[in-house]
Amino acid sequence: MRDETSSPNLDKTLWTENSEIVAQELRQFIQEFGSFTPELFVQIKFHLLRGSGLAKQSRDELCELSIQTKTCLKCDFLYVAKKCLLWYKLFKIVQWKTVERAPPCIRMAFAKKSIKTVTNYLTKTNLIDAPFYRARGSTSCNVMRRWGYCQPNEYCRAMEKENTLEYNAARERVKKSRNLR
Numbered sequence: 001m002r003d004e005t006s007s008p009n010l011d012k013t014l015w016t017e018n019s020e021i022v023a024q025e026l027r028q029f030i031q032e033f034g035s036f037t038p039e040l041f042v043q044i045k046f047h048l049l050r051g052s053g054l055a056k057q058s059r060d061e062l063c064e065l066s067i068q069t070k071t072c073l074k075c076d077f078l079y080v081a082k083k084c085l086l087w088y089k090l091f092k093i094v095q096w097k098t099v100e101r102a103p104p105c106i107r108m109a110f111a112k113k114s115i116k117t118v119t120n121y122l123t124k125t126n127l128i129d130a131p132f133y134r135a136r137g138s139t140s141c142n143v144m145r146r147w148g149y150c151q152p153n154e155y156c157r158a159m160e161k162e163n164t165l166e167y168n169a170a171r172e173r174v175k176k177s178r179n180l181r
Contacts, residue, residue: 008065014058017048022062023069035074038062060085073132079116090115090130098127103167104151105144112149121164139164 010019017025025045029036038059042049049058063085066072077083079090091113099110102121109117122128123135141162144150158170 008061008068010061010065011057014050014055014061015048016050019065022048023065023071026062026066026069026071030071030074035076036071037076038066067131070132079133081116086131086133087115090119090133093128093130094118094122098122101168103156103164104153105139105141105149106164108149108151109144109147114147114149117144117147117149124165125168 008019010017010022015022025048026036026041029041029045033040038054041062042054042058051058054062063072066075067086072078072084072086075084079087081087094110094115096110099107099118099122102110102118106118106121117139119128119130119133120135120137120139123130123133124137141150141156141159141164144164150156155167155171155174158174159166160170
């Protein structure tokens with residue numbers, strides 16, 4: 001098992017420098033330009049690669065290094081579908097057991113693999129803690145309806161506001177009113 005405090009090892013056949021030097025160059029690049037993409041970083045810092053561009057392995061290694069050194073916060077591709085390693089990790093973080101008590105629209109989004117919609121909800125409700133993920137706000141029922149995910153159940157109809165974050169409170173109210181009968 002790799003030590004979490006050390007930088008990941010870079011393949012010496014792909015890189016001219018070790019991970020500490022590449023991480024230092026990446027931090028300097030971010031200071032100078034404000035953000036980065038793996039492709040732009042390697043295009044400008046071409047002397048760090050042995051080859052003439054990023055291969056999948058070298059790109060993944062750079063991303064792992066960026067995650068480890070927490071510089072991926074400045075990556076323009078952070079959580080962009082199929083461009084970010086963390087995007088793939090969202091699929092591993094979000095499990096059905098976490099989603100099964102969510103509103104029906106969130107469960108539908110999960111079934112249709114709309115991972116960012118599900119992750120926005122789960123991070124806002126503190127059910128998951130995805131690294132470096134910033135939820136864009138709670139998803140409204142109007143948006144979920146427009147996207148075709150809305151399938152209201154009795155708890156949805158009891159919500160006072162059309163906001164998915166209100167679902168659990170409405171669910172509790174409905175269950176308590178049942179117990180009083």
